[in-house]
Amino acid sequence: MKEPYLFDLLTETKPRSRPAPPCITAPAAKNRPEDSLAALRQEVTACSRCRLRQSATQTVFGEGNPQAKIIFVGEGPGADEDRLGRPFVGAAGKLLDKILAAAGFAREEVYIANVVKCRPPRNRLPARDEVNACLPYLLRQLALIRPRIIVCLGALATQVLLDDKARVSVVRGRWFEKYNAKVMATYHPAALLRDVTKKRPVWEDMKQVRDFYRSLQ
Numbered sequence: 236m237k238e239p240y241l242f243d244l245l246t247e248t249k250p251r252s253r254p255a256p257p258c259i260t261a262p263a264a265k266n267r268p269e270d271s272l273a274a275l276r277q278e279v280t281a282c283s284r285c286r287l288r289q290s291a292t293q294t295v296f297g298e299g300n301p302q303a304k305i306i307f308v309g310e311g312p313g314a315d316e317d318r319l320g321r322p323f324v325g326a327a328g329k330l331l332d333k334i335l336a337a338a339g340f341a342r343e344e345v346y347i348a349n350v351v352k353c354r355p356p357r358n359r360l361p362a363r364d365e366v367n368a369c370l371p372y373l374l375r376q377l378a379l380i381r382p383r384i385i386v387c388l389g390a391l392a393t394q395v396l397l398d399d400k401a402r403v404s405v406v407r408g409r410w411f412e413k414y415n416a417k418v419m420a421t422y423h424p425a426a427l428l429r430d431v432t433k434k435r436p437v438w439e440d441m442k443q444v445r446d447f448y449r450s451l452q
């Protein structure tokens with residue numbers, strides 16, 4: 236069958252999402268990741284480990300299926316995310332939704348998080364000490380959700396989770412094993428908004444992600 240192509244899919248109005256998988260029977264209450272995630276969310280809400288919390292409206296913890304087999308990790312909240320308290324809800328988020336739908340993922344099926352949980356002022360890159368302060372939260376999210384696939388969206392997530400010298404243009408499209416998961420880096424949706432030539436490589440990466448995800452079912 237001819238592969239749908241991201242260029243076409245991104246202009247479609249009707250998303251090609253697959254239905255969410257049937258509910259997985261909840262494990263014993265004391266082990267439920269959603270409970271531990273809720274506790275971690277409260278910790279993040281009360282966090283004052285770095286200066287970002289002072290300028291942010293609120294923390295943006297992340298959202299999605301607490302038992303997701305796949306997590307998408309971005310950089311940090313922008314203005315819309317800061318206002319709404321949810322990750323990837325602005326222009327880049329709308330494009331991420333289209334990318335997910337094109338690859339057959341329902342947003343509720345996956346988990347979406349960021350490296351930093353507070354919006355850096357004027358959307359600047361988070362500083363190293365801010366990343367270091369916030370990273371333990373992301374690592375704990377990974378430990379609780381235990382995804383089989385981690386998709387790093389953009390340079391910051393790639394460098395923080397894979398290798399601090401990694402360049403997305405070099406490492407994208409290849410699988411790495413880390414955090415008991417397969418890790419794939421690809422361009423950040425915001426980069427696609429600036430440079431349409433990045434759509435094709437992102438779609439190539441997403442096809443690999445989709446195929447491996449399907450093999451897990």
Ligand code: URA
Pocket residue numbers: 309310311312313316321322323324325327328349425
């Ligand atoms: N960009 C990100 O990296 N994360 C968001 O949540 C929104 C935009």
